[in-house]
Amino acid sequence: VPYTHFISLPISDIDVQRRVKQFQDDVAREFLRDVDCRTFVDPGSLHITVGMLRLLTPAQVAGAIEYLKSLHAQIYDILGTRSLVVNIGRIKAMEQNPAKARVLYTLAEDFEASDNRLQRLCAFLRESFTNAGYIDEKRDLTIHVTVIKARSSERAEGTRSCAGINAVPLLKKHDMLSFGTCRLGQVQIARRFLHTESGAYESEGAVLLP
Numbered sequence: 746v747p748y749t750h751f752i753s754l755p756i757s758d759i760d761v762q763r764r765v766k767q768f769q770d771d772v773a774r775e776f777l778r779d780v781d782c783r784t785f786v787d788p789g790s791l792h793i794t795v796g797m798l799r800l801l802t803p804a805q806v807a808g809a810i811e812y813l814k815s816l817h818a819q820i821y822d823i824l825g826t827r828s829l830v831v832n833i834g835r836i837k838a839m840e841q842n843p844a845k846a847r848v849l850y851t852l853a854e855d856f857e858a859s860d861n862r863l864q865r866l867c868a869f870l871r872e873s874f875t876n877a878g879y880i881d882e883k884r885d886l887t888i889h890v891t892v893i894k895a896r897s898s899e900r901a902e903g904t905r906s907c908a909g910i911n912a913v914p915l916l917k918k919h920d921m922l923s924f925g926t927c928r929l930g931q932v933q934i935a936r937r938f939l940h941t942e943s944g945a946y947e948s949e950g951a952v953l954l955p
Contacts, residue, residue: 750809752795752870752880753935755945756853756890758927761833762788765851765892765924768836772893776915784896789944791890793853795870796880798934809934810950812877816870817952820932823866826955830856831863833890834923838912845909850889856926863888863929870932930954 756762769785800806832854839848855863867888874880895910931953935946 746799746801748797748799748937750798750800750806750934750936750949752798752813752874753933753946753948754793754795754853754867754929755931755933755935755948756791756793756833756927757930757945758925761924761927762791765791768919768922768924769892772915772919776912777893777910784894786892786894787940787944790940790946791892792935792946793867793888793890793929795867795886795932796874797882798874798879799881800879800934806934806949809874809879812874812879813932813934813950813952816873819869819873820866820952821955823869824862824955827862829862829866829929829954830926831929832856832923832926834921834925836892836916836919836922837889838916839887839889840909843912843916846912847895847909848891849893849910849912849915850891851922851924853888853890 766788769788773785798809800809833851835852837850837852838846839850840846853863855861867886871880871886875882893910931951933946933948933951935948937946939947941947
């Protein structure tokens with residue numbers, strides 16, 4: 746059964762989105778002009794994924810939203826009632842071999858390096874939803890923001906799988922690129938594949954952050 750929703754920390758800062766779009770435009774011209782199986786993530790949909798969910802009925806959706814809201818006080822305890830400000834930057838490949846990369850992402854890190862509140866918040870949400878039976882993922886939590894993906898390309902003779910993107914020259918130039926800082930404003934239960942007019946994923950329900 747495919748995943749239907751995910752726990753999201755959306756990145757809605759306009760300046761960060763604008764810088765990501767500029768980066769995408771630059772690398773499309775300079776590095777990926779002849780790669781027809783790359784796809785750029787809509788800057789309006791940028792987010793940190795905490796965990797994937799299978800919510801197959803309205804009752805399951807309502808239950809996940811209610812559970813998220815029940816964690817409100819603990820979320821505020823982790824954040825200390827202070828705004829969660831993060832740095833967005835440094836391009837990485839998800840795969841060990843960047844010459845055959847399928848996901849390129851940027852890191853999201855606490856503005857104050859010693860703070861560690863973003864990691865603690867994400868780990869708390871992941872563990873809580875896992876213990877409640879909503880998350881069944883076994884892979885480790887990696888806090889990141891996807892900006893480019895490799896995908897199967899459509900050809901007249903049918904769909905052709907993509908071997909990946911050679912990201913080596915791209916990473917060499919943009920490894921330390923910064924997209925700026927932003928405040929994370931909420932934790933959402935977001936729906937996959939459905940977007941608002943701004944490009945953001947549709948939210949089923951959320952807890953606002955300080």
